[in-house]
């Protein structure tokens with residue numbers, strides 16, 4: 001999902017960063033590239049037009065902040081506009097003051113409604129609610145059975161009966177009240193195309209249950225079409241939000257970026273797999289970050305600008321690449337990083353850092369110990385750690401209040417890191433892989 005778009009943005013931004021100052025012509029060129037990238041990602045052309053116009057407006061009106069380079073400034077604006085296009089704030093579910101809170105799902109055939117019903121049931125349970133599922137899809141013989149299976153997995157009762165959708169809706173609501181359920185999730189039938197009969201059925205079910213939330217389930221793989229579908233449903237049902245399904249698929253992502261813009265309703269949830277747990281509240285800012293392929297890199301840029309000496313950073317990066325990075329430089333870097341705040345927060349913001357590492361506890365005390373060890377070494381030892389023989393190691397351990405074991409460990413890790421960095425240096429960048437932060441465990 002969004003892989004191509006991310007790659008495109010990465011290329012655009014990389015080129016932009018190499019340029020330094022940007023005049024209007026440069027900004028225009030970047031905007032043109034962004035426009036093409038979005039169109040190729042199957043984002044609706046009207047949406048692209050508006051989005052690019054807003055980005056341009058912002059770029060022109062932007063007060064260049066001293067702490068960010070022009071390139072970073074543009075990235076920041078693109079990011080903010082993507083967030084807006086994806087819905088701005090995320091939708092917060094509130095509950096009816098007089099329960100039950102009714103949620104109805106609609107959408108084309110195969111868009112993922114029934115699956116989303118099961119996922120929603122599980123999600124509401126995780127929120128401490130007590131839902132019931134109502135199967136109003138009487139079109140497909142197996143539909144109710146499918147819902148029952150999902151309900152079973154989510155540990156939620158399922159109500160349906162072989163009458164007609166409207167009666168099931170009425171009776172289901174009764175049943176919910178009788179059982180004291182506080183959330184009712186209504187599954188409806190889909191068709192291959194929007195047609196009057198489908199809309200009429202959905203309208204009647206809606207009238208029967210008066211949903212607090214009507215969610216349109218949109219298959220993220222459908223691209224442009226999703227926009228027309230969303231428009232028709234919205235005209236009939238007054239959609240409150242969208243559940244984007246199959247985000248785990250290999251789609252270009254245009255639907256996600258278009259649908260909010262067209263119907264003016266946010267994406268509420270994202271479905272990212274076939275299992276019940278593959279479901280999450282949708283966060284426009286995180287998604288925009290993912291599209292731009294940069295984790296929470298904007299916050300990082302800002303933090304870094306505040307604390308980090310750019311020239312020093314560039315010099316260190318070059319040394320890393322050349323493999324001439326010494327323990328002295330290492331100490332220097334650690335000082336810089338420490339200025340930026342808790343290490344854990346920073347690691348979490350870096351793009352391309354493996355999840356395991358993000359969740360790993362990074363012990364600030366450990367960092368202190370490493371610092372003490374390096375400080376106890378002579379400048380010569382810091383530059384050429386290979387001269388660290390047994391007696392030197394013992395001296396450093398004693399001087400830093402650590403053990404020779406800890407000294408050995410640090411030296412070994414540093415050696416490994418240098419080796420790895422040299423490898424990256426030879427690889428000549430360009431690849432997706434980024435140097436990993438060495439672990440100090």
Ligand SMILES: Nc1nc2c(ncn2[C@@H]2O[C@H](COP(=O)(O)OP(=O)(O)OP(=O)(O)O)[C@@H](O)[C@H]2O)c(=O)[nH]1
Nearest residue numbers: 109110111112113114115190245246271272273274
């Ligand atoms: N990979 C993936 N598959 C999904 C996702 N959501 C649904 N599916 C699959 O898509 C297919 C259709 O899902 P359903 O939930 O039956 O769709 P529906 O809208 O209820 O379909 P109808 O009732 O026939 O209109 C099923 O095979 C699901 O397992 C998702 O987020 N990711």
Ligand SMILES: [Mg+2]
Nearest residue numbers: 113114137143
């Ligand atoms: Mg279904």
